[in-house]
Amino acid sequence: MRRGLFVTFEGSEGCGKSTQIRSLVAWLESRGLPPVTTREPGGTPAGDQIRHLLQHAPQGHGLHPEAELLLFAASRAQLVREIIRPALEDGRVVISDRFLDSTAVYQGVARRLEPDRVEMINGFAVGGTLPDITFLLDMDAREAFDRLQKRDRPADRMESEPLAFYEAVRQGYLQAAAGAPERFVVLDATLSEQELTGSICKILLERFHGFLSR
Numbered sequence: 125m126r127r128g129l130f131v132t133f134e135g136s137e138g139c140g141k142s143t144q145i146r147s148l149v150a151w152l153e154s155r156g157l158p159p160v161t162t163r164e165p166g167g168t169p170a171g172d173q174i175r176h177l178l179q180h181a182p183q184g185h186g187l188h189p190e191a192e193l194l195l196f197a198a199s200r201a202q203l204v205r206e207i208i209r210p211a212l213e214d215g216r217v218v219i220s221d222r223f224l225d226s227t228a229v230y231q232g233v234a235r236r237l238e239p240d241r242v243e244m245i246n247g248f249a250v251g252g253t254l255p256d257i258t259f260l261l262d263m264d265a266r267e268a269f270d271r272l273q274k275r276d277r278p279a280d281r282m283e284s285e286p287l288a289f290y291e292a293v294r295q296g297y298l299q300a301a302a303g304a305p306e307r308f309v310v311l312d313a314t315l316s317e318q319e320l321t322g323s324i325c326k327i328l329l330e331r332f333h334g335f336l337s338r
C-alpha cells in the first residue's frame with residue numbers, strides 16, 4: 125500500500141532542479157521527514173550503468189532515438205520497483221530529479237518519437253507509480269543555456285544540443301503541464317532560489333497538509 129508522497133522536479137538542464145531539491149531536502153529534514161532522493165536516468169546500480177551509456181560512454185554515441193527511449197524506460201522501470209515503491213510503501217517522501225515527463229518531452233517532442241508510443245512505454249515502465257506532484261521549473265531556453273555555460277563541469281551529450289532543442293523541450297514541458305494540470309505546478313525558474321523554495325514549501329503544505337504535519 126502506498127502511504128508516502130512522491131514529488132518530482134522537471135525542467136531543462138540549468139533551470140535549478142538540483143538547487144531546489146537540496147533546499148527541499150533540508151526543509152523536510154527540519155520537519156522530521158528525511159526524504160529519499162533519486163535521479164533519472166540512474167538511481168540504481170543497473171540504472172547508473174544505463175545513465176553512463178546514455179550520457180557519457182562512447183558506445184552511447186549514435187544511439188537511435190528508439191533505443192534511447194527504451195534505455196530510459198528500462199532505467200525507470202528498475203528505479204520504480206527497487207527504490208521508489210518500497211519507499212512510498214514505507215511512508216517516506218520520495219523526491220526524484222526528473223521522472224517520466226522527461227522522457228515524454230525529450231524523446232517525444234525533441235526527438236520526435238510518436239507521443240502515443242512514448243506514453244505507452246512510459247506507462248509500462250512505471251506501472252501506475254505516478255508522482256503526486258510535479259514541479260516544472262520553467263525558463264527561457266536562452267537563459268538556461270547561459271546558466272549552463274557558467275557551470276564548471278563538462279557538458280554531457282544532451283546538454284550539447286543546439287538552442288532549438290532546448291526551445292522544443294521548454295514547449296514540450298509546458299504542453300505536458302497543460303495536459304495534467306492537477307499534477308503539475310509550473311514555477312518561474314528565474315525567481316530567486318529563496319523565492320522558489322518558499323513557493324514549493326507553501327504549495328506542498330497546502331496540498332499535503334495532513335501528510336506533512338504528522
Ligand SMILES: Nc1ncnc2c1ncn2[C@@H]1O[C@H](COP(=O)(O)OP(=O)(O)O)[C@@H](O)[C@H]1O
Nearest residue numbers: 136137138139140141142143271313315316317
Ligand atoms: N533561482 C536561481 N537563480 C539564479 N541562478 C540559479 C537559480 N537556481 C539555480 N541557479 C544556478 O543555475 C545553475 C544550474 O542550477 P542547477 O540546480 O544545477 O540546475 P539543474 O539541476 O536543473 O540542471 C547553477 O549554477 C545554480 O547555482
Ligand SMILES: [Mg+2]
Nearest residue numbers: 141142143221
Ligand atoms: Mg541537476
